[in-house]
Amino acid sequence: MHLIIVSGRSGSGKSTALDVLEDNGFYCIDNLPAGLLPELAERTLLQTEMLQPQVAVSIDARNLPSQLERFPDLLAEVRARHIQCDVLYLDADEETLLKRFSETRRRHPLTHETRSLAEAIRDESLLLGPIRDLADLQIDTTHLNLYQLRDSLKLRLLNKPEPGTAFLIESFGFKRGMPIDADLVFDVRCLPNPYWKPDLREHSGLDQPVIDYLAAQPDVDEMYHDIHSYLHKWLPRFAASNRAYVTIAIGCTGGHHRSVYLAERLGKTLKPQLKNLQVRHRDLQA
Missing domain, CATH: 3.40.50.300 (P-loop containing nucleotide triphosphate hydrolases)
Structure with a gap:
């Protein structure tokens, strides 16, 4: 039941x-x-x-x-x-x-x-x-x-394909408020912002031009590896404590570029380790 x-x-x-x-x-x-x-x-x-x-x-x-x-x-x-x-x-x-x-x-x-x-x-x-x-x-x-x-x-x-803890990595924009249902929050507003590049402004972190730009930034890569290292180590321990749901929120200013890029990248690399993992972009349509 x-x-x-x-x-x-x-x-x-x-x-x-x-x-x-x-x-x-x-x-x-x-x-x-x-x-x-x-x-x-x-x-x-x-x-x-x-x-x-x-x-x-x-x-x-x-x-x-x-x-x-x-x-x-x-x-x-x-x-x-x-x-x-x-x-x-x-x-x-x-x-x-x-x-x-x-x-x-x-x-x-x-x-x-x-x-x-x-x-x-x-x-x-x-x-x-x-x-x-x-x-x-x-x-x-x-x-x-x-x-x-x-x-x-x-x-x-x-949408829980397997039993156990369901993980959600969610991008968001601080200008629309921090998600109150997040268990872990990472602020990435210190990273280079594609919004200030006129040719990238209308794109999102899902689009190749923005992906290429952010992937080439040393600070972005360093931030990704630090967050990934933390999640790789600690999320399995959340699961071991019988938590049903864990939400990891990645926030930038508008929720369109940096947070989306990092949420997608983290989701792809953590998916083999955490079977019940989804990625969502709260403010991408805002």
């Missing part, structure tokens, strides 16, 4: 996550009372006609606070049954969540006469702390549109 628990603040994309999982064969339940989680897992194991059932449930701030506080014990009870269980936590910055609610004009589940939308969003983060702290995978949806979120979910949750 494969159970995925989806949580996160309202407006972060939980409904989209359930839609993606349902489209990929998961039986999905929205707003499950957290206290029913062990019973749901047990009944699914006993009664399903599927050889390997796939179930996804959403547990969020609509639950009673006392149930959310019990989440660590409830999760441990499920995993004690030797059920593969992934906890996905989605979030976005407060400004983005406020904007999304303003655009949709939906009511936040925690708002009332004496609690504003901004206060509800902040309180929700505290309520969901027990789930967030145990999340196997956190995804920051601040800079993701609907289609990018769908692609990210498919890449991280569903």
